Structure formats: structure tokens, C-alpha cells
Amino acid sequence: CDSCYGPVDEVIHERLVRRMQPEAQAATTSPKGPLEWGQLNFLHTTDTHGWLEGHLKEQNYGADWGDFVSFSRHMVQKAGNLAVDLLLIDTGDLHDGAGLSDAAPPNGVVSNPIFDNINYDLLTIGNHELYVTEIAYEHFYNFSRVWGDKYLTSNVQIINPATGNFEYIGKQYRYFTTDHGLRIMAFGVLYNFGGNSNVSKVIKAADMVKQQWFIDAVNYTEPIDLFLVIGHNPIRRTDSSSTFGLLHDTIRAMRPTVPIQAFGGHSHIRDFQVYDDMSTGLESGRYCETLGWLSMSGIQSDTYTGLMNPRGVPNPTRKATNTSTTGLVYSRRYLDWNRLTFEYHATNSQDSTFDYHSGLRVTTDITDARKALNLSALYGCAPATYCQSCQPFLASSNIFSLVQTALGAIVVNASRATIPRYVIVNTGSIRFNLVKGPFTYDDSFIVSPFTDAFQYIPNVPYALAQNVINSLNGATLNDKREFPGVMPQVKYSCIDPTISLISGYTGELKSHGVTRRQTIVTPGYTTTDDFGTDGDDTPHSKIPSYSQPNYVAGNASFPTDGTTPATVDVVFLDYFASTVVSVLNGLGGTYTTADVSYYLPPSFTTQTYLPLYAQQYWQANVPNCPVGQGVGYPNGK
Ligand SMILES: O=c1ccn([C@@H]2O[C@H](COP(=O)(O)O)[C@@H](O)[C@H]2O)c(=O)[nH]1
Numbered sequence: 001c002d003s004c005y006g007p008v009d010e011v012i013h014e015r016l017v018r019r020m021q022p023e024a025q026a027a028t029t030s031p032k033g034p035l036e037w038g039q040l041n042f043l044h045t046t047d048t049h050g051w052l053e054g055h056l057k058e059q060n061y062g063a064d065w066g067d068f069v070s071f072s073r074h075m076v077q078k079a080g081n082l083a084v085d086l087l088l089i090d091t092g093d094l095h096d097g098a099g100l101s102d103a104a105p106p107n108g109v110v111s112n113p114i115f116d117n118i119n120y121d122l123l124t125i126g127n128h129e130l131y132v133t134e135i136a137y138e139h140f141y142n143f144s145r146v147w148g149d150k151y152l153t154s155n156v157q158i159i160n161p162a163t164g165n166f167e168y169i170g171k172q173y174r175y176f177t178t179d180h181g182l183r184i185m186a187f188g189v190l191y192n193f194g195g196n197s198n199v200s201k202v203i204k205a206a207d208m209v210k211q212q213w214f215i216d217a218v219n220y221t222e223p224i225d226l227f228l229v230i231g232h233n234p235i236r237r238t239d240s241s242s243t244f245g246l247l248h249d250t251i252r253a254m255r256p257t258v259p260i261q262a263f264g265g266h267s268h269i270r271d272f273q274v275y276d277d278m279s280t281g282l283e284s285g286r287y288c289e290t291l292g293w294l295s296m297s298g299i300q301s302d303t304y305t306g307l308m309n310p311r312g313v314p315n316p317t318r319k320a321t322n323t324s325t326t327g328l329v330y331s332r333r334y335l336d337w338n339r340l341t342f343e344y345h346a347t348n349s350q351d352s353t354f355d356y357h358s359g360l361r362v363t364t365d366i367t368d369a370r371k372a373l374n375l376s377a378l379y380g381c382a383p384a385t386y387c388q389s390c391q392p393f394l395a396s397s398n399i400f401s402l403v404q405t406a407l408g409a410i411v412v413n414a415s416r417a418t419i420p421r422y423v424i425v426n427t428g429s430i431r432f433n434l435v436k437g438p439f440t441y442d443d444s445f446i447v448s449p450f451t452d453a454f455q456y457i458p459n460v461p462y463a464l465a466q467n468v469i470n471s472l473n474g475a476t477l478n479d480k481r482e483f484p485g486v487m488p489q490v491k492y493s494c495i496d497p498t499i500s501l502i503s504g505y506t507g508e509l510k511s512h513g514v515t516r517r518q519t520i521v522t523p524g525y526t527t528t529d530d531f532g533t534d535g536d537d538t539p540h541s542k543i544p545s546y547s548q549p550n551y552v553a554g555n556a557s558f559p560t561d562g563t564t565p566a567t568v569d570v571v572f573l574d575y576f577a578s579t580v581v582s583v584l585n586g587l588g589g590t591y592t593t594a595d596v597s598y599y600l601p602p603s604f605t606t607q608t609y610l611p612l613y614a615q616q617y618w619q620a621n622v623p624n625c626p627v628g629q630g631v632g633y634p635n636g637k
């Protein structure tokens with residue numbers, strides 16, 4: 001609805017301005033030191049969720065996909081010069097999180113071709129590729145064809161409409177030899193996801209490992225120097241969603257002496273797990289905030305022609321365990337996703353040029369796509385920043401206080417407007433902080449990207465209804481979309497809502513003729529993993545993080561005279577309707593799913609209510625919208 005939008009801001013130009021202003025970069029920070037390069041090295045992305053434009057409101061994560069294209073090409077070249085191997089890996093969840101991926105259905109149709117500009121060696125599928133049938137088929141027909149043998153979906157199948165049979169969306173495994181002769185067997189295994197639409201099938205890992213093709217691949221006829229197990233799957237084996245422990249144990253039992261390296265995702269965290277003397281796993285965050293780096297040396301191979309310890313760079317030194325005698329050593333690093341980091345690690349001297357034409361072209365493609373999708377169109381001007389977890393639940397700057405207000409004010413069926421109602425959403429439907437300043441079409445996807453619709457049970461006795469939210473938050477959840485049945489808490493947010501510039505480096509960086517010196521450590525990721533606390537490439541101070549409940553409820557039309565109504569409407573998302581029915585019955589009700597119907601047309605979704613709220617309540621301050629000065633878009637745009 002173009003006429004609903006306020007003035008279009010200049011965010012499109014922001015990225016170009018950011019490029020041109022060395023003083024803007026001079027205020028940023030840079031990594032603590034050069035990366036350790038080993039015999040085999042990896043760059044890992046995961047859970048990008050459409051953030052290919054980078055974080056326009058946080059320079060700390062301000063690089064775009066074009067910058068990553070240039071960076072990855074520098075790194076590939078560097079690996080060649082050092083006579084070692086470098087592999088690029090992605091572990092899925094490409095959509096649902098930013099306008100670039102979600103503003104044109106099916107999600108990914110615009111962003112996937114941009115994503116495809118990285119020369120990945122291995123990729124695997126995420127759960128967000130499978131919720132919606134059209135998106136799943138987009139991956140089957142298009143994405144998997146682009147990537148061919150490199151796209152691994154070892155336990156994910158889809159019905160091929162041409163045959164009516166289930167087929168793997170990608171390949172089950174890939175056996176390949178690296179540039180320098182390492183022989184690798186790779187698998188791509190999604191966690192035991194249960195929320196996929198009915199055209200796809202996720203085979204549980206416990207069943208997959210018993211399948212003959214898997215057993216044959218592990219005992220392959222050709223020599224294997226290393227197993228690579230990638231997966232949209234948390235790498236921490238104690239995470240209830242993770243199946244990496246099972247995969248590791250199964251492969252290790254069959255092949256006791258072959259190293260296993262895992263790359264995971266889905267839980268949106270930075271993490272590194274040691275499984276045994278010769279097996280580790282890396283997970284590399286979310287939303288183009290983190291680029292994961294892993295290097296290893298000591299892989300025994302008759303056919304390896306490169307160097308074990310490349311010269312002129314630091315090398316990995318840490319054994320997986322103190323007692324390891326395998327000769328394998330590792331390093332891992334979590335890189336902040338910004339140009340300063342990329343330039344620091346890619347270029348060695350001040351006269352090196354960072355940008356490749358291919359990278360600049362991708363940046364232009366992103367800018368053009370944003371423009372075509374009208375992503376910077378303005379809904380209103382947010383008066384404050386509301387964060388997901390930096391404040392206690394329902395504190396004034398906690399985003400769920402805003403959600404609570406907006407649900408009560410906006411989610412209303414006109415014919416039942418006078419009937420008291422609770423309106424409940426899962427807090428996991430909110431995916432990011434809402435930042436003070438312009439609230440754009442793009443931001444609406446960033447904050448609340450899903451298309452879950454509002455259903456209800458009418459006229460529920462108040463005595464039951466008043467306890468639903470507490471029961472939902474206390475109950476062992478039975479969300480049909482996820483098994484084993486535990487819905488995660490809101491993910492830890494590492495964004496400091498008051499920070500838009502990068503700072504915090506205590507050293508000096510020379511690049512593009514600008515010398516940068518930093519003295520202040522600023523808030524950001526402070527990761528602890530199995531190797532300790534030195535994994536973050538740029539050291540940060542900790543951001544407060546409060547755990548949040550799984551559900552939040554707004555309410556409206558309750559009597560104002562202090563009396564309680566006899567009955568109320570209980571409104572909730574179709575995403576967890578069956579859980580609400582169970583909870584009501586647990587409280588003494590006798591409901592079935594037949595009692596559930598749409599409260600609003602299914603086209604009114606979780607993407608709808610915040611834009612409507614912004615249009616109604618945040619239009620007045622648009623002319624004086626406070627961009628720049630640490631909030632809103634950097635550089636005053
Ligand atoms: O329709 C949906 C789909 C998902 N969610 C929420 O997202 C997470 C899963 O996201 P990951 O990026 O795979 O971790 C799920 O647990 C829900 O909280 C949703 O709200 N609606």
C-alpha cells in the first residue's frame with residue numbers, strides 16, 4: 001500500500017556513503033590479530049536469513065554480501081599462495097529475517113541468486129527452507145540445481161511432482177578431493193525437524209544412520225582422509241535438538257581413526273565443540289553477524305600435496321584434547337561481519353585493494369533489489385529502541401512490552417471488537433530488536449518475518465482463559481512444528497541497541513591508507529566454547545541478556561470498572577494452535593481443534609500488526625525522525 005507509507009528515506013545511498021567515508025571507518029574496530037592458517041581451512045556461514053544487505057543499523061555487522069564476495073576471493077587466493085586448502089561452507093536457513101529474502105514470494109526468489117555469488121564447496125538445507133511448500137520447491141527446482149553435487153540433504157526428501165515419489169532435494173553425500181589432494185567424505189544432516197509442510201520428509205538421524213547408503217558411504221570404497229559432517233543442526237551434543245552426537249558416535253564406531261569435522265547451525269550461536277581427539281564442531285552464529293573460521297593441520301593423507309604449516313602466517317597449535325596424540329591441531333575464530341574485519345584479514349599491505357569487481361557488482365545488485373522491493377519505505381518513526389533480551393521481560397525497552405501493546409491495539413476483529421480478548425504470540429516470532437528511528441518495510445521483516453495467522457476460540461470462560469498464558473509459559477510445550485518437543489527460549493541477542501559504530505580494538509590497522517587506533521572495548525559477542533574465551537576475532541564487552549518466556553499476550557476490551565468478564569476470546573497463532581487447545585484442556589476445558597477458527601483473515605499475519613501499529617502511532621514524529629547520532633542509520637542517513 002504505497003499511499004500508506006511516509007517519505008522514503010535515503011538508506012539506499014547509505015551503503016555507498018559508508019564506503020566513501022574513511023573517517024566513518026576510522027571509528028570502527030578491528031580484529032585482535034591475524035588468523036592461524038593450517039593444512040585445511042574453512043570459512044563458515046549459517047542462518048543468514050536473508051541478511052545479505054548487512055546490518056544497516058549496526059556497522060559492527062555492516063558488510064554486505066558483495067563485501068563477503070570480495071573477502072572470500074582474497075582468502076581463496078591467499079590459500080593458494082600459502083599452498084593449503086580452503087573450503088567454504090553454508091549450513092542453511094536462507095530466508096525469513098530480512099526484506100531482501102522475504103518481500104518477494106516465494107522467499108528467496110530474489111536473495112538466492114545473490115547468495116549464489118559465493119563459491120561454496122558444500123551447503124546444506126535449513127528448516128526455514130521447508131516450512132512452506134512453495135519455498136521447498138524453490139530449493140528443489142532452482143537452488144539444488146545451481147549447487148548440484150555440493151548441496152547435501154542426507155536426510156531430507158521432497159515429493160517430485162513428476163513422479164509422485166520422494167526424492168532427495170540435494171545429494172546424500174559428496175566424496176571429493178581438495179585442490180591439494182585431501183580426500184573428503186561429506187554429509188549434510190538436518191536436525192530432527194518436524195514442522196515441514198507435507199511435501200517434504202525429514203528422516204530422523206537415528207534412522208538415517210541405519211540406512212545402507214550411509215553405511216556404504218562411511219565405509220567407502222575409496223580412501224577417506226576426513227569426514228565432514230555439516231548440518232543445520234546445533235553442534236553442541238547436549239542441545240536437545242542436536243543430532244551431531246549421534247552422527248559422531250556412529251561414524252567413529254565404524255571408522256576409529258579418521259578425523260571428523262562438523263559444521264552446524266540453527267541455534268544461532270557462536271560455538272565450538274570437541275567430540276574426541278580428532279573430532280570437533282564449529283557453529284557460526286546468525287544473520288550475517290558472524291563468519292566462522294576453522295583451521296586444522298595434521299590430517300594424514302598419502303595424496304596431500306600442500307603444506308602442513310604454511311609459512312609467514314600463524315598456524316594452529318591446539319590439540320582437541322590435552323591427551324590427544326593424533327598430531328591434529330586446530331584453531332577457531334568468530335569474525336565480526338564488517339568490512340574492517342574483512343580488509344584486515346584479506347589484505348596485507350596498505351596498497352592492496354579490497355574490492356573485486358565481482359563484489360562491487362553484488363553490492364550493486366543488492367542496492368537495486370532493495371530499491372525494486374521498496375525496502376526503505378517508511379511505516380513510521382520508532383520513538384525508542386526495543387530489544388529482545390537486553391532488558392527483563394516487559395520492561396519498558398523490552399520488545400515484548402511493545403508487542404503486548406501492539407497486539408491489544410491492532411489485532412481486532414471488528415465484529416467482536418467489544419468482546420474482551422487475550423491475543424497471544426510466541427516470543428520466537430520476534431526475531432530481532434526494533435531500533436529507534438525509521439521503521440521501514442525492511443525492518444518489518446527483520447523484526448517479525450513469519451506469516452503465522454491469528455486464530456481463536458470464542459467465549460472461553462474467564463476462569464480458564466486468564467490462566468492460559470501462564471500455563472503456556474510453564475507447560476512442557478508440544479509444538480507440532482518442532483520435535484523433540486522443546487521450543488527454545490528466545491535466542492540470545494548480541495546487539496547492543498545503543499551502539500551503531502564499531503569500536504574496541506586496542507591495536508592498529510593500516511588499510512586504504514588510513515591508520516586506525518582503538519582503545520575502547522565495546523559491547524558485542526563474548527563467546528565461551530570448548531577452547532575457552534579467545535574465539536571472538538574482535539574482543540567485546542558483554543551485553544546484558546535476560547531470558548524471556550516463550551509466549552506473550554496482549555489484551556483489550558476488558559471492563560474498565562474492575563469487574564471480570566464471564567467469557568473472553570482467546571486469540572493465538574495457527575503456529576501453536578494445538579498447544580493452546582492442550583493447555584485449555586489441561587486447565588479443565590473440553591476443547592478440540594474443531595473449536596478453533598480464524599479470528600482475522602489468514603492474510604493478516606505476524607507480518608501485519610507491527611507495520612499497522614507504526615502507521616497509526618509512529619507517523620507523527622516522522623519529520624523529526626532521529627537518524628544518526630548512534631541510533632538509526634549510520635552517517636546520518
Ligand atoms: O512460522 C514460524 C516458523 C518459525 N518460528 C520461530 O522460529 C524458530 C525457528 O527458527 P530457527 O531460525 O530455525 O531457529 C521456531 O522455534 C519459532 O520460534 C515461528 O515463530 N513461526
Ligand SMILES: [Zn+2]
Nearest residue numbers: 047093266268
Ligand atoms: Zn535460523
Ligand SMILES: [Zn+2]
Nearest residue numbers: 093126127266
Ligand atoms: Zn533453523
